[in-house]
Amino acid sequence: MQNISIPDIIANLKGRRGYEEKKAKKLGYDCLEKYFEDTLANKAQLLAQNEIKEDELLSKKQALKDASTSKKTCSCC
16 A cells, blocks of 8 residues: 555645545544544555455465365375
8 A cells, every 4th residue: 555645645636635535524533634544544444354365265265275185085186
């Protein structure tokens, strides 16, 4: 994830600034800075959770692969 500062994000909003301000107020934030801080924190948390889930899935796949190879009943297979 890129490390972009919140003032840079707000400066790059251009025509969407009014929309984002309304959205922030609707969600209960009193300023855009707090809204974007929370948004970025949530995105980082979701990315971390997805990485953990991917690691768990990979380990499960590896365990299934290891279990399937160890079930050989004869020497010809």
